[in-house]
Every structure is written in C-alpha cells, then in structure tokens.
Amino acid sequence: MDQIKMSLRNLLRNYKRTVLTMSVLVLGIVGMLVYAGYIDFSMWGFREQTIKGGLGHFRVYKKGYNSRGSERSINYLIENEREVYRLLMRTAHIREVTPELEVQGILSNGEVSEITLGRGYDVTSVSIIKDSFKVVEGEFITDADSYEIALGSILAEKLNATIGSYLTIMTTTRQGGLNAIDLMVVGIIETGIDEYDERLSIMSIDIAQMLLDVNAPERYVVMLDDTDAVDSVTASLKDSGMVSELGIEIRTWSELAKFYHQVKEMNETYFFITQLIILVIVAFSIVNTMRMVIYERMREIGTIRAIGMTRAGVVRMFFYEGVWLGVFSFILGIVAAVGVAWVINFFGGIYIAPPPGQSTGYHTMIRPDMIRYFQVGCIVMFSVILGSLIPAFRAARVKIDESLRYI
C-alpha cells in the first residue's frame, strides 16, 4: 500500500466530511469559472466590437504617421495606394481592405453649426464599417459619387436633420484653403457610444478627398478572416520587406485599442480580487477540515512516527490527501461549471444594462477561455495544498509521546 493510495483511503474514511469540503471547493470553482466565462465572453465581444467597430484587425499608414506628433494627418497620406492595396489583397487571411480618410469640419444647416468628425470610406466595400453602427433611419450611402452623408443620431438631432435634409460641410484643404460641399442626409446611425453619435458623420471617400483636395487615403483598414491570425499576417508582411519598401507602417488593433486594454486590465483586476477572496475562503475551509482530520488522527500520527515515519513523511501524507481533494474537486467543479454555463447560455445569457456612455445593453454568455481552467485549477490546488500543509506541519512537529497520549 503506497502512500498515495493510502491517502485516498484516508480521504474516503469520513466521506461525508470529504463531500462537504469538496462542495465548498466545487462552489468556489464554479464561481471562478462562471465569472471568468462572463469576463472572457465580454472581452471577446468587446474585442470583436472594437475590431468591427471601424478599427479593423490592423491598419496600414504611411511611414511616420503614428509618430507625427501635432502635424496634420493629411500630410501623411498613402500616395502609392495601388501598390499597397495590391500587396494587402494578395496576402493570405486578408478578407477586406478599406481606404479611409478623416475629415474634421463643421456641419451646418444654415441656422445651427456643429463640429463633426467625418469619415470617408470606400462605400462600395464598407461591410467592415457597416458592422460598427446601426442605421436607425434611412439607409447607408451606396453610391461613391453621390453627395450623401450619414449622421450620428445625436448630431442629426442637434442639426434638426432628417432624411432628405441638406447640410453644408466646411473644412480646410491640405493647402489650408476653405472648402465646403452640400450633402444630402440619407441615413441616421447609432454606434452605441454617445460621444461618437454626437460627432460622427460618414461619407464616401471620394467626397472626403474632394473636401480635403487630396487623392489618396490616410490609411487602410484591414479585416482578416480570423482575429487570431493578426500577429502572423502582420509579421509575414513585415518579414517580406514590402512594408519598408513601400514606406508604410502597420498598427494592429491591439496596439491601437488602448481602451480595450484598460477595460481588460480592470476586469482582470476584478477577477484577481474575486479569485483571492475565493482562495482565502477555500484555504480557510480546508485548514479547518484538515485541522479536524489531524486532531482526530493525532494518535495515528504518533503511531506512524513511532514506527519510523519522518516528519516530512507525515506532511507528505496530508499533502497527498490535499492533492486528491483538489483533483476531485477540480474535476467536479469543471463539470458543474460547464453545466451552469450551459444553463445560463441556454436561456440566452445574462443581460447587461448599457454601460456608462453607451446607449444599448447586451446579453453576455458564459464562455471561459481554456487557460482559465488551468488558472482555476492552479488556484484550487494551491489553496488546497496550502490548507493541508499548514496543519500538517504543525501535526508533524507534535512530540510523538504527546500524539500517542492524545484522546
């Protein structure tokens, strides 16, 4: 009978207590995994929303664009757009490439004027862009040559604009001259973020270029068929040497989405605190159980010490019991967590009210990343082993004759 088997038998000796202790552990695991599943799904959703919300999987700029400081972005247009476009379109995993040009100007209905952050896209290939907002009235621009504009809902409200209204957009050209064009409102859109809806306007890139008196895009927004391929695609582009040859630079969504990382970090902090609380509860529960177990078996400890077991051997015995407890609880905890997640997902997930600054809520599912299982497993094993070892060390140090006298 080796010590590992013996520790398993010891665990089953008082199975009711073992089951009770395992219940605490299983509850802790379910709590951690469900919470992790909620965070992971939310962050996955947020990531995809960030990417599809206009950022793309990565963006291509003229070299120096991102380190230009206060210099106008209009001075960093991709003049060799055809070569860049061709390079991108022949790269594996790239699904869509859209040129983009930003227009900062003033929109006016003749009575009221509002600052706008306009964006000019290739409206014939804007499926990427369309995912980033909802058309609440009218339709999206479909004709590249048409003098049409879509407005953020709050901006439209401020300008008393409705479908069919005409607005004048004024801006400064690349050379610094004033330029203005009349555009017809064809759609009213919502991004879900009030700050955007208050300023955003969408137009065809041809109109944007006309306004700024340029004939090149400011950047290319690139969509891939798989978010996980971002690193490999950008690395292959950089390694090919074409990036430096064409005088361009690449920024991935992850490099650009600072807010995403801040939110992720905040969520990870919450998760860490939750884990810590659960870890402490679990560890205390285990310490309590193991203390009872050890005091009940004090005479047994004295006996095995008397017949030659070392202190380390005693500690090892309880360590194995802790490991068994942790392993069984972890397996059961995963099964229970998967079950709970399935039930929640089956009923449509958890509704999350609109976060501050956003106008729409959403349903979140419980889908933990695979790494979470490993993470939770480590936490559970750590807390169980810690909870087992603390009383075991004390028990191993009790004098043998005192242990043998223990009633």
Added chain:
Amino acid sequence: MEQNVIELNDVFKEYMLGKTVVRAVNGVSFAIAPGEFTVIAGPSGSGKTTILNMVGCIDDATSGEVLVKGKNHRMMSDNEASFFRNSTIGYVFQNFNLIPVLNTYENIEYPLRIGGKRIDKSVKIKIMNLIEEVGLTDFIKHRPDKLSGGQRQRVAVARALVNNPDIVIADEPTANLDYNTGSEIISIMQRLNELYGTTFVISTHSEMIMKRARRIISIIDGKVQSDIGECDENKNQNYDNIFNESLCSVTGTGC
C-alpha cells in the same frame, strides 16, 4: 561478553504540569541484554510508560543516559531517530494503534514501506509467515474494524516484528484484552522471543504477565523498586519467591 541492548544510567525525567514540575522518572538505572523478555511492572502513574518511551526513542530523558544499542537518542536528529526506530524497535500499544484504512497484511507491511524497503517475494513470504505465526491467516484482508481486540493486538505484534527489530516495546499490551486473549498474546510474544531472539520489554500491572516474565523490573514512584531475574544469584532464591516479593510491592497487597 555481549553488549547490553538497552542501558539506562541514572535517568531522570521531569514534566511541567501547569507551573508544577512533575518528576516521572527518578534516577532509574538498569540494563537489558539481547533476547531478554523483560517486564517493567508497576502501578498506574509509576513511570513505566515514560521509561518505555525513552527506551523506545520517542521521548528524551531530562538528565542521565538512555542507550539503545549503544546509541543515545538525544544525539540523533529527528530523521536519524525515525530511521533508528524503524529499523531497531517494534512497538505494541495498549490501544493496538493500527492504521484503520489498512488491512491486516497492509498494517504489518507498513513499517517496511515507511523504511523504504523493497517489497519483493521473499518479504511477502515473511509477512505471510508472521501472519501465520500470530494466527491471522484467515483475516489477511480484514481491516482493524472487522477484527476483535485480540486479533488487532496480534496484528500489532506481527507489525512490531516485521522489520526484524532488536527490541519490541509493548506498553500494557493486554490492558484492553480479556484474561484469555491477553494470555494468548503473551504466549505469542514469548514464542516469537524464543524464535527470533528479539528483546521484549513489556510494561504492565497484570499479574498474569508478571508470572510469565523471566525478569521483572518493578517501578514505584519513578524509581526501581526491585529488579528480579530468573537467575538472580545475589538473592539466591527460587524464582517463585522473587516473583511473589515483586508482586507484593507492585500490587500493594499484604504478603
């Protein structure tokens, strides 16, 4: 001349009971030769168990010298003491102290496992022989809760002998057994003592055991009251007289 397996030289043992110092052993000296079947007799609280604990290397003397096979437990590290106990000493306890999750065979085998010995075929045969010696062949797979008190103590005796120890320490081994069962256990111990030449040191206040001992060291109030052997030349009396004298001092009955 063969070296004594156990030697106690002017041994004192004191305990703190709250703020009071209690002297459990008060200047005890004796020696036990290899293969002896010795009883340490005395009433409850006389210091028998304390002496056995020191002889068994699970407790230290406050002063004086306890030598087991010429080694002083106080000079050993905890690990050294553990290995020494495992290889040199076997224990039989009043409450049997078997491991509840192990069956008869596993309980007997356990000290070998603790000592890291390889359990090969010859070892298994030896364990089976021991089980046969103590009459538990039909109870190999039984766990302690399925055994009677006498059977449990037989397992404990076999467990104490499995490592071929030089000494077996038995602390009141029959105290929780009825007369006949206790007598059987002592018979088994005597037989194994003769068979393997193992030194047995048994503490008791049982008349039955004292009558069957070849040497009785009587302890009263932590001191050796008498040390009566089978061939005690100084006293030049027959064994029955010596035993009666000892018995009177131990039991306190008028002689």
